[in-house]
Amino acid sequence: MSPLAAVPPRGPARQSHAWDVARVRADFPILKRLVRGRPLVYLDSAATAQKPRAVIDAITAYYESGNANVHRGVHALSQEATTAYERVRELAARFLNAESHAEIVFTAGTTAGLNLVAQSYGGSVLRPGDEILVSEMEHHSNIIPWHLVAERTGAVVRPIPVMESGGLDLAAFEQLLGPRTRVVAVTHASNVMGAINPINAIAAMAHEAGAVVVVDGAQSAPHLRVDVQAIDCDFFACSGHKLYGPTGIGLLYGKRRLLESMPPWQGGGGMIREVLIERSTYAPPPERFEAGTPPIAEVVGLGAALDYVMSWDWEALVAYEQGLVAEASRQIGEIPGVRIMGEGADRVSVLSFMLDGIHPHDAGTVLDTLGIAVRAGHHCAQPLMRRFGVSATLRASFGAYNTLEEVGALVEGLGQARKVLLG
Amino acid sequence: MSELDDLYQSVILDHNRAPKNFRRLDDATHHAEGRNPLCGDHFDVWLKLDGEVIAEAAFLGQGCAISKASASMMTQAVKGKTVEEARALFETFHDVVTGSGGPAPLPSKLEVFRGVSAFPIRVKCATLSWHAMKQALEAT
Numbered sequence: 067m068s069p070l071a072a073v074p075p076r077g078p079a080r081q082s083h084a085w086d087v088a089r090v091r092a093d094f095p096i097l098k099r100l101v102r103g104r105p106l107v108y109l110d111s112a113a114t115a116q117k118p119r120a121v122i123d124a125i126t127a128y129y130e131s132g133n134a135n136v137h138r139g140v141h142a143l144s145q146e147a148t149t150a151y152e153r154v155r156e157l158a159a160r161f162l163n164a165e166s167h168a169e170i171v172f173t174a175g176t177t178a179g180l181n182l183v184a185q186s187y188g189g190s191v192l193r194p195g196d197e198i199l200v201s202e203m204e205h206h207s208n209i210i211p212w213h214l215v216a217e218r219t220g221a222v223v224r225p226i227p228v229m230e231s232g233g234l235d236l237a238a239f240e241q242l243l244g245p246r247t248r249v250v251a252v253t254h255a256s257n258v259m260g261a262i263n264p265i266n267a268i269a270a271m272a273h274e275a276g277a278v279v280v281v282d283g284a285q286s287a288p289h290l291r292v293d294v295q296a297i298d299c300d301f302f303a304c305s306g307h308k309l310y311g312p313t314g315i316g317l318l319y320g321k322r323r324l325l326e327s328m329p330p331w332q333g334g335g336g337m338i339r340e341v342l343i344e345r346s347t348y349a350p351p352p353e354r355f356e357a358g359t360p361p362i363a364e365v366v367g368l369g370a371a372l373d374y375v376m377s378w379d380w381e382a383l384v385a386y387e388q389g390l391v392a393e394a395s396r397q398i399g400e401i402p403g404v405r406i407m408g409e410g411a412d413r414v415s416v417l418s419f420m421l422d423g424i425h426p427h428d429a430g431t432v433l434d435t436l437g438i439a440v441r442a443g444h445h446c447a448q449p450l451m452r453r454f455g456v457s458a459t460l461r462a463s464f465g466a467y468n469t470l471e472e473v474g475a476l477v478e479g480l481g482q483a484r485k486v487l488l489g
Numbered sequence: 490m491s492e493l494d495d496l497y498q499s500v501i502l503d504h505n506r507a508p509k510n511f512r513r514l515d516d517a518t519h520h521a522e523g524r525n526p527l528c529g530d531h532f533d534v535w536l537k538l539d540g541e542v543i544a545e546a547a548f549l550g551q552g553c554a555i556s557k558a559s560a561s562m563m564t565q566a567v568k569g570k571t572v573e574e575a576r577a578l579f580e581t582f583h584d585v586v587t588g589s590g591g592p593a594p595l596p597s598k599l600e601v602f603r604g605v606s607a608f609p610i611r612v613k614c615a616t617l618s619w620h621a622m623k624q625a626l627e628a629t
Binding site for chain 1: 497529530610611
């Protein structure tokens with residue numbers, strides 16, 4: 067079964083209709099600007115998505131009329147800020163279909179969420195010789211936190227191989243699972259190839275072996291209907307800024323009994339039960355993991371982003387984005403000397419490729435002069451680059467506001483790049 | 490498109506396709522590696538000094554057209570120069586591609602890199618092998 071089909075709908079089924087991309091584009095002020103004298107063609111939403119007016123306005127309104135610290139004051143503004151802040155936690159729980167809002171921790175982003183899990187959960191359960199399985203397609207932010215905790219605990223990090231098709235080698239994964247496996251760290255969707263991993267199958271196998279599954283959801287949350295209960299992951303981290311919200315805010319979902327078993331990650335205000343000079347006791351999750359004044363304006367902005375995306379018809383969105391990436395893949399695939407990385411994978415709307423004889427940075431510069439923004443580089447996934455024997459790729463990623471015309475502009479721009487660079 | 494034509498002049502594309510001194514120097518006296526962790530590009534630069542004079546210069550590695558052509562032309566430019574002259578050339582080249590030094594006189598062959606200053610993000614590409622060359626001279 068396709069991983070796309072495996073994701074159940076969120077909320078009541080809606081009547082499916084076509085995606086109104088013109089209406090969505092009108093919500094994003096930045097899409098009106100020119101770059102180097104041409105209309106911006108923004109194909110880098112996997113790095114960060116643009117922000118709708120509603121998010122920008124919510125942050126401004128918060129600072130203009132609602133700014134106060136949360137969970138502290140008895141005054142009206144503080145109570146309003148606390149209500150607004152906790153409402154976003156409820157929204158986030160609904161967005162990810164968590165069982166309870168107490169399973170949602172606000173973090174600085176996906177990276178912070180994964181570091182929290184590695185340090186707090188990994189740091190308390192890992193023993194010398196224990197194994198952490200990390201897929202070869204992980205972003206560095208789901209690799210390095212495990213290196214750091216492995217160095218501290220004596221645990222070992224082992225790779226789950228990626229097949230030429232772009233999928234994870236599940237047969238090899240099954241072989242790697244054993245009595246020492248404690249953690250399986252895997253991305254829901256590759257930030258390079260877009261390849262979607264079957265988390266529910268991976269989780270079933272990992273749980274059988276007694277391991278927990280830590281999912282990097284940075285690239286899936288904006289493109290798939292994520293249901294953390296259906297995929298049965300133990301932890302799921304994602305970023306607000308890739309979800310059309312502000313930078314500096316992310317979500318970490320953790321199963322309640324796991325979060326309750328974990329020690330704090332950072333100490334400070336807001337995460338305590340009682341503090342004596344010699345020792346302290348800690349608040350229950352999620353407050354236990356939110357030391358210090360949180361990024362309140364960013365949480366409010368994320369709330370506006372969640373309100374915005376949860377008003378969408380996600381069935382239409384997924385179908386639309388799938389159409390964009392399929393068409394991009396088809397047209398780019400026709401360019402002579404092109405190689406699409408992980409061509410056989412089911413993917414979110416993220417596509418990586420290499421042009422024969424052209425370094426991705428050079429092609430990226432040519433596209434930039436045409437107002438087309440793509441990413442060129444290793445995408446913080448060096449093990450995956452090594453797996454496919456390249457040092458860098460060009461990556462085009464499509465969001466809710468991209469159009470088929472922009473796919474055409476990209477393909478035309480790549481033709482221009484070939485002309486300039488190959489002569 | 491004129492900025493682009495300025496950046497990708499045919500000399501640069503020729504050096505990218507067929508770089509000069511693109512080999513390991515087995516009897517090198519100096520060596521350093523240039524690595525750009527942001528993009529993964531890397532070059533090894535070898536120098537063979539005869540007294541104060543750079544008798545041979547060579548490089549290997551991978552990178553974009555700008556970085557590869559720059560490395561190729563760097564090895565040509567420093568060959569036969571004294572260590573002091575090579576260091577001075579590094580400074581001039583650096584000022585020209587960053588656009589910070591005004592119209593500093595460059596050896597005419599290196600003039601093609603003046604266009605890089607219009608693309609600040611690509612300055613690191615142009616200077617990668619030059620930094621490695623300078624570092625190699627300091628290594629011993």
